[in-house]
Amino acid sequence: MSSIPEELSYTKEHEWVAGPADGVVTVGITAFAADALGDVVYVQLPEAGATVEAGDAVGEVESTKSVSDIYAPVSGEVTEVNQAVVDDPSLVNSDSYGDGWLFRVRVENTPDDLLTAEQYTAVTTAES
Amino acid sequence: MSRSTPLREVHESLGATLTDFAGWLMPLRYGSESAEHNAVRTAAGLFDLSHMGEIFVTGPQAGEALDHALVGHLSALAPGRARYTMICAPDGGVLDDLIVYRLAAEEFLVVANASNYARVAAELAERAAGFQADVEDRSDRYALVAIQGPRAEEILGTLTDADLPSLKYYAGLPGTVAGIDALIARTGYTGEDGFELFVAAGDAVALWQELAKAGDAHGLRPAGLSARDTLRLEAGMPLYGNELNAGLTPFDAGLGRVVKFDKPGDFVGRAALAPLKDVPPRRRLVGLVARGRRVPRHGYPVVLPADGAVVGEVTSGAPSQSLGKPIAMAYVDTEVSEGVAVDIRGSHEPVDLVDLPFYRRNT
Structure with missing residues (x-):
C-alpha cells in the first residue's frame, strides 16, 4: 500500500496539493495513482503564466497502458512547472510526493471539496 | 467473477x-x-x-x-x-x-x-x-x-x-x-x-x-x-x-x-x-511512429492534417522501449503513404508510416 502523507490535501482525481506557502500551492499526482498507471512515460503540463480554473483539465499523463487528464485542483495562475518531470516522467513513479511534483499555482480560489488524507485514504480503499 | x-x-x-x-x-x-x-x-x-x-x-x-x-x-x-x-x-x-x-x-x-x-x-x-x-x-x-x-x-x-x-x-x-x-x-x-x-x-x-x-x-x-x-x-x-x-x-x-x-x-x-x-484490400496494416511524445492508442482515427479526413484507425499503440518513441499499428487506406497524423483527443499529432515490424532481433 502506497503512503498518503497526512499534511497534504487531495482530490478525487488522485492529485495532491501542498501548501499554500506564500499563497502558492504545489500539485502532483498521488503514489496510489502512479502505481495504478504503471510506468509514466510522458507528462504534459500547463504553461507557466496560464490562468486555470479548479476542475479544468490542464494537462495529461501517459503511461504504457493509459492516458489520464491532469486537473487543476485550485483556481489561480500557474507560477511554475516542473521541467525535471517533463524531462524524466519516471519521477512521477519514483518520487510522487517529492521530485515528481507537477506544477505550482498562486491560489485565487480553493474549492471546498478538497479531501483530507483520511478522506482520500477512503477513496483509495474503495478503488483498490 | x-x-x-x-x-x-x-x-x-x-x-x-x-x-x-x-x-x-x-x-x-x-x-x-x-x-x-x-x-x-x-x-x-x-x-x-x-x-x-x-x-x-x-x-x-x-x-x-x-x-x-x-x-x-x-x-x-x-x-x-x-x-x-x-x-x-x-x-x-x-x-x-x-x-x-x-x-x-x-x-x-x-x-x-x-x-x-x-x-x-x-x-x-x-x-x-x-x-x-x-x-x-x-x-x-x-x-x-x-x-x-x-x-x-x-x-x-x-x-x-x-x-x-x-x-x-x-x-x-x-x-x-x-x-x-x-x-x-x-x-x-x-x-x-x-x-x-x-x-x-x-x-x-x-x-x-x-x-x-x-x-x-x-x-x-x-x-x-x-x-x-x-x-x-x-x-x-x-x-x-x-x-x-x-x-x-x-x-x-x-x-x-x-x-x-x-x-x-x-x-x-x-x-x-x-x-x-488477388484483390487489393481497401486498407492495409501499417506501423506508425509518432514524431511527438503523445501515444496513439486503440481506436484513435488516422487523419490527413490538411482537412481532417479520416484515412485509417489505430488498432494498438504504446510507448516503445526499443525505439524510445510512441508506436502504433493501424489500418490505413492503401493509397496513403505519408503525411498523416493521428487524432489524439482532438489534436492532430504527426506520425510516420513504416513497415512492420518495428523491432527485429539480431540473429
Whole structure:
C-alpha cells in the first residue's frame, strides 16, 4: 500500500496539493495513482503564466497502458512547472510526493471539496 | 467473477498488479513494466499464459478435419512441428488466430486465445463431425508458462535434457523440465527467441519456481501482460480483438499467406476468401511512429492534417522501449503513404508510416 502523507490535501482525481506557502500551492499526482498507471512515460503540463480554473483539465499523463487528464485542483495562475518531470516522467513513479511534483499555482480560489488524507485514504480503499 | 490460473498465488506473492483479461485474473505487471520489457529484450522474462486455450484434435482423420476447419494445410505438417494459422467464419471473417502443433501422426494441439477458445472448441467440434476425429477442450487441465528472451535457451537448458539447440522455431517436443513432463515448444509472442512450456495444471507452480530459480543469475524476471503487449507490438504481431476480428479477413490483415487454397478438400471460408486472393484490400496494416511524445492508442482515427479526413484507425499503440518513441499499428487506406497524423483527443499529432515490424532481433 502506497503512503498518503497526512499534511497534504487531495482530490478525487488522485492529485495532491501542498501548501499554500506564500499563497502558492504545489500539485502532483498521488503514489496510489502512479502505481495504478504503471510506468509514466510522458507528462504534459500547463504553461507557466496560464490562468486555470479548479476542475479544468490542464494537462495529461501517459503511461504504457493509459492516458489520464491532469486537473487543476485550485483556481489561480500557474507560477511554475516542473521541467525535471517533463524531462524524466519516471519521477512521477519514483518520487510522487517529492521530485515528481507537477506544477505550482498562486491560489485565487480553493474549492471546498478538497479531501483530507483520511478522506482520500477512503477513496483509495474503495478503488483498490 | 474472473477465473484464476494455477499460478495466481505465485503472482500475488510476487506483488503483481492483477487485472481482468478475457475473464481471467492475470498479472498486468509485477513492478515496472518497462523493466520487464527490457529484461525480455536483453535477458529473459517468465510469463504465465495459462489463460490460453488448449484444444486437442485426435484420430485417424485429425489432420483432414483441421484442413477443413482451418485455413491452413495442417495435414501436411510434420509431427513435432507447429504452424500459425486461423479459423474463419463461412464469410471469411477471422474467428481466432491459432498455433497448431502436430504432436503425433494422429494428435494435434490447437492453441487458441483466451477470449475465443470456447468458441473455437465448439466450432472445431462441429466442423470435425464428418471426420474420424475427436475434439477435446483440455484448457482447464493445462498450464502454459513461457520463457522468452536471448538467455531463455541457456536457462531452460539447465533444467532439461531435451535437445534445445536442435529444436527449431515453430517446433515442439515432449520432454521433462526439472522432472516435470512438458511439451517444450520454441514459439512465442515477443519477437525474441524463447520457449512455451505446456504442463499439467498441477505442475505449474513447481515449474515456475524452478525456472525462476534457474534464471535468477541470468537476469530472468517475471513479466506481465503489459510487457507482453508492448513486446508483441514492437514485433509487429497481431492481437485478436485489435488487429484481427470477425469483421476482417486474413487478407484484410495482410496475412493472406496463411490461407492455403491448394490443399485438398473444401474448407470453411474458402468460397468467401477465394475471390479476395488477388484483390487489393481497401486498407492495409501499417506501423506508425509518432514524431511527438503523445501515444496513439486503440481506436484513435488516422487523419490527413490538411482537412481532417479520416484515412485509417489505430488498432494498438504504446510507448516503445526499443525505439524510445510512441508506436502504433493501424489500418490505413492503401493509397496513403505519408503525411498523416493521428487524432489524439482532438489534436492532430504527426506520425510516420513504416513497415512492420518495428523491432527485429539480431540473429
